[in-house]
Amino acid sequence: SQTIHQWPATLVQPVGSPLSLECTVEGTSNPNLYWYRQAAGRGLQLLFYSVGIGQISSEVPQNLSASRPQDRQFILSSKKLLLSDSGFYLCAWRDKRSRGNQPQHFGDGTRLSIL
């Protein structure tokens, strides 16, 4: 079966520091990968998605970037964190073989607090 892992689970960082959040998927190949941010008590906002290695699409302009160095690895980064980057970051994957009629499956997220 497929599993998705995110780490760390929680992170406290000072303003201006760099960021690297990692997500890996097991049990599937060539998935679509996604990064979302969820503000407290709100829905999810899509930040980035990737349909293949090295292919990144950005949905909103922001202080963050994403990379996909390997088929099942997705990284969310920042060079200098802002207070507004605080939130709950979720990684998700989807099997693309069925042409879109498949749900995205989420990891358990990273809670990021910027001080």
Place this chain on the structure above:
Amino acid sequence: GESVGLHLPTLSVQEGDNSIINCAYSNSASDYFIWYKQESGKGPQFIIDIRSNMDKRQGQRVTVLLNKTVKHLSLQIAATQPGDSAVYFCAEILVGNEKLTFGTGTRLTIIP
């Protein structure tokens, strides 16, 4: 902004009763809909989905109804249990598009 919204932000239901969570969507072109359950500190968990060529789909204790005429989606949970307490999100997507649009969520509380 988000194009999917929920009528009720909170819902309290007696254990054993049925619950109905509603959702309105605004993009009439959306053709695939998903319900997720999110427990505190966890990521959203897939519950059930439905395609636009269907108006009803049933799972284990859950039923999703789709009314395309009024762009309305609902999730029915039968015989609710304490473990059903969570925030429930509906989401919509146009197949072929990668952007899954989420509603703001409904917090369901099961009263023992």
